[in-house]
Amino acid sequence: MIEMEVVYSRPESFTPTTTHYCPGCTHGTAHRLVAEVLDEMGIREKAIGVAPVGCSVFAYDYFNHDFVEAAHGRAPAMATGIKRVRPNNTVYTYQGDGDLASIGMAEIVHAAIRGENITVIFINNAIYGMTGGQMAPTTLPGMRTTSSPGGRDVETMGYPVRMSEMLSTIDGTSYAVRRSLHNPANVRKSKKAIRRAFEVQERGMGFAMVELLSSCPTNLKFTPQQALDFVGDQMVSYYPLGDYKVAPEVKALKV
Amino acid sequence: MALKGTIEVNHKYCKGCSLCVEACPQNVIALDMEHLTPKGYHPAMLIDEGCTGCAICAVVCPDAAITVYRESRKKKTK
Ligand SMILES: Cc1ncc(C[n+]2csc(CCOP(=O)(O)OP(=O)(O)O)c2C)c(N)n1
Ligand code: SF4
Numbered sequence A: 001m002i003e004m005e006v007v008y009s010r011p012e013s014f015t016p017t018t019t020h021y022c023p024g025c026t027h028g029t030a031h032r033l034v035a036e037v038l039d040e041m042g043i044r045e046k047a048i049g050v051a052p053v054g055c056s057v058f059a060y061d062y063f064n065h066d067f068v069e070a071a072h073g074r075a076p077a078m079a080t081g082i083k084r085v086r087p088n089n090t091v092y093t094y095q096g097d098g099d100l101a102s103i104g105m106a107e108i109v110h111a112a113i114r115g116e117n118i119t120v121i122f123i124n125n126a127i128y129g130m131t132g133g134q135m136a137p138t139t140l141p142g143m144r145t146t147s148s149p150g151g152r153d154v155e156t157m158g159y160p161v162r163m164s165e166m167l168s169t170i171d172g173t174s175y176a177v178r179r180s181l182h183n184p185a186n187v188r189k190s191k192k193a194i195r196r197a198f199e200v201q202e203r204g205m206g207f208a209m210v211e212l213l214s215s216c217p218t219n220l221k222f223t224p225q226q227a228l229d230f231v232g233d234q235m236v237s238y239y240p241l242g243d244y245k246v247a248p249e250v251k252a253l254k255v
Numbered sequence B: 001m002a003l004k005g006t007i008e009v010n011h012k013y014c015k016g017c018s019l020c021v022e023a024c025p026q027n028v029i030a031l032d033m034e035h036l037t038p039k040g041y042h043p044a045m046l047i048d049e050g051c052t053g054c055a056i057c058a059v060v061c062p063d064a065a066i067t068v069y070r071e072s073r074k075k076k077t078k
């Protein structure tokens, strides 16, 4: 007998709310993957998210679990406090590259140094989305933004920072990997990494971060598909995908 | 016979971004230029037979707007 079965439906960890993200923005994709992982692990009801300042500032409206809003860049500090007071909850931050790698550089680095048992979802879209497309620490060399209209000149504006590589050098980091959201195969790989990053926390194995190369079609003035192609063609070559730190006990995890 | 699939696009969430249109390996999705969603976008729709229920459209949809169904052969348990 042939029946129709549901092979994919909207995750339960989402609220029935539309998002304010621009059409085709992969913030939505990243949210969806987190929601799917929380569903699959059955940990939605004990999850506590920490939202950043940036386009994902309203993330607390979109997830159907507890959420707090941090000051710009301070999400890892807030998550530290929450996790230490409520160790049985699953605590994660969701942060953009302006939030995590610019104003919040000290907080993320010290959370890793302390080996805090939190999960960090880091959205690298190479730009400040919310404020109108200014240069981020992650903006590619030569890339035009509203604050680098002639293209990022590394002589005067410095070089893009590779966060996964940097955090991988810290002993307190248990898991630091980079994935990309530019096509279906890479979206699937991103989800696997997010799953592992949450499993690390569930087993008390320490600090875990997943960096996701993401698109900002609006500020790059691209169509959604062109913006994904930019990620796949330009960003991946500067930010190679891969596992930068996987502690032995994390490697042994069957996920 | 290959199993068939189908999709349902929720107009509340769809923003007409076309990423599912580009990603569908069967080329059976297009934007519906005859309709607008409540937010004012042209929603994605199935335009042809041939959907396999592979769910690739759902994997790329940033707005979790797509539900995917696929035929399954179930043995009667009685
Ligand atoms: C203390 C403080 N400084 C600056 C700002 C302005 N501001 C808001 S969002 C943002 C950067 C957002 O970029 P990113 O973190 O990359 O997130 P995206 O919007 O790209 O997702 C800045 C600088 C602020 N809100 N608060
Ligand atoms: S401005 Fe960019 S990052 Fe922000 S919602 Fe729009 S596309 Fe996404």
Ligand code: SF4
Pocket: B005, B006, B007, B023, B024, B025, B026, B027, B028, B029, B050, B051, B052, B053, B054, B055, B056, B057, B058, B068
């Ligand atoms: S399930 Fe697969 S074949 Fe069907 S519309 Fe989606 S991408 Fe196309």
Ligand code: SF4
Pocket: A024, B009, B013, B014, B015, B016, B017, B018, B019, B020, B021, B043, B044, B057, B060, B061, B062, B063, B064, B065, B066
């Ligand atoms: S990917 Fe999702 S939001 Fe974009 S057009 Fe398709 S169904 Fe609509």
